[in-house]
Amino acid sequence: MIDIVALQLQAGSGGIGRVSFHRSKYILKGGPDGGTGGNGGSIILRADAGQSTLKRYSGLNAISAEPGKAGGAKNCTGAAAENVVVSVPVGTCVWQVSENTPAQKRRLSIGLEKKIPSKLVERSQFLLEKEGAPIPPALQDAAEEPNNLTTKVLANLDLASSGYKLVATLSEPGQEVIICQGGFGGRGNQLFKSSRETTPLRAEYGTPGEDRWVILEQQLLADVGLIGLPNVGKSTLLSVLTQATPAIGAYPFTTLEPQLGMLVSEDRSQECVVADIPGLISGASEGRGLGLSFLRHVRHCRGLIYVLSVADELLTTPVSEQITALHEQFSIVRNELLAYDKTLLDIETAVCIAKTDLYSEELLSLLEKETFADITPVLVSAATHDNLELLHNTCLRLLSGG
Numbered sequence: 001m002i003d004i005v006a007l008q009l010q011a012g013s014g015g016i017g018r019v020s021f022h023r024s025k026y027i028l029k030g031g032p033d034g035g036t037g038g039n040g041g042s043i044i045l046r047a048d049a050g051q052s053t054l055k056r057y058s059g060l061n062a063i064s065a066e067p068g069k070a071g072g073a074k075n076c077t078g079a080a081a082e083n084v085v086v087s088v089p090v091g092t093c094v095w096q097v098s099e100n101t102p103a104q105k106r107r108l109s110i111g112l113e114k115k116i117p118s119k120l121v122e123r124s125q126f127l128l129e130k131e132g133a134p135i136p137p138a139l140q141d142a143a144e145e146p147n148n149l150t151t152k153v154l155a156n157l158d159l160a161s162s163g164y165k166l167v168a169t170l171s172e173p174g175q176e177v178i179i180c181q182g183g184f185g186g187r188g189n190q191l192f193k194s195s196r197e198t199t200p201l202r203a204e205y206g207t208p209g210e211d212r213w214v215i216l217e218q219q220l221l222a223d224v225g226l227i228g229l230p231n232v233g234k235s236t237l238l239s240v241l242t243q244a245t246p247a248i249g250a251y252p253f254t255t256l257e258p259q260l261g262m263l264v265s266e267d268r269s270q271e272c273v274v275a276d277i278p279g280l281i282s283g284a285s286e287g288r289g290l291g292l293s294f295l296r297h298v299r300h301c302r303g304l305i306y307v308l309s310v311a312d313e314l315l316t317t318p319v320s321e322q323i324t325a326l327h328e329q330f331s332i333v334r335n336e337l338l339a340y341d342k343t344l345l346d347i348e349t350a351v352c353i354a355k356t357d358l359y360s361e362e363l364l365s366l367l368e369k370e371t372f373a374d375i376t377p378v379l380v381s382a383a384t385h386d387n388l389e390l391l392h393n394t395c396l397r398l399l400s401g402g
């Protein structure tokens, strides 16, 4: 799943203003008639309910809109360029890495929802020695290119503490953000005519388009996340709680990407999106196993369910060891969450002990009295569906805020 990409977004600059003078059969040198350039195309991000991933933007480095056309003679205004609409999945966050000067000016003065009016935009002029002389090139103003945003770095990036700015969140279908506004067309020499300046040889450059490097991050919009060590039975629980059909395997790291399923209350009045998160291991915060990049997705969950189970090889050991192992699992997962982002510990939590069909009566009766950080665990078997309804209700309880 491609859920994070870095891209340069470049709006088009405005078309250059024209220096020209009216010519006709009987008038050799008429008044100035250089037209204004057209506006550059803007880049608009739009949340599209039909878009499920950011995959189409992976491997792309830049998306640009065209510049406006130059102004023409005879007071012709250059054509404006088309806007470019970039469709992203609902739930996409836009983090800014760098921006050029016009991009910064609008962001700080107007915000990205609105366009900056032309009167607030700085313009620069050029002066020709004579009509038809070459136009000196305009100064360039580009956003600084980041040099460290490889796919691997992106996958493990903790955006919240990266220093990048969250500039927009597209959470509603159809929501739009003008992420880069196109430049304005430069005025032609016709507009500089005055009683003192009857033959102006000056006109304006088009203003530069906004240029931004951004990271687009797709948030999985899950209500409840299932977290735990590899192989504890998270995907199996998702498959029995919801209609989802995740891969299930008798080995660690079967799940490589978060999976979602929809759980519906019996009276169909409530829906809860449950996410099965790949297994965490001790040291995941230092990049071991699959790392912790997936925890990015649980940050917005209403509730987290820690899934614990006794590993097959411990099923024949004394029950006290089994219980100790469960407590160890709980603290490993908790410590990894803490290392990733301590605010994850503020999310409403439940504990589920899975695979109870495999356990001895003795273990089960002791587990009934056990608590994990003061939380009474729900004892469940996905194989026999024992207590499944209780877990089902736990998800709905977390959804409605505990």
Ligand SMILES: Nc1nc2c(ncn2[C@@H]2O[C@H](COP(=O)(O)OP(=O)(O)OP(=O)(O)O)[C@@H](O)[C@H]2O)c(=O)[nH]1
Pocket (backbone or CB within 6 Å): 229, 230, 231, 232, 233, 234, 235, 236, 237, 247, 248, 249, 250, 251, 252, 253, 254, 255, 256, 277, 278, 279, 280, 354, 355, 356, 357, 358, 380, 381, 382, 383, 384
């Ligand atoms: N007997 C029994 N086996 C179970 C139960 N739940 C899961 N298992 C088995 O446990 C193994 C791991 O299950 P998964 O659901 O893939 O575990 P996971 O936590 O998603 O694992 P990762 O994706 O690797 O993190 C599989 O062989 C399952 O068949 C259960 O309730 N009873």
Ligand SMILES: [Mg+2]
Pocket (backbone or CB within 6 Å): 234, 235, 236, 247, 248, 254, 255, 276, 278, 279
């Ligand atoms: Mg799994």
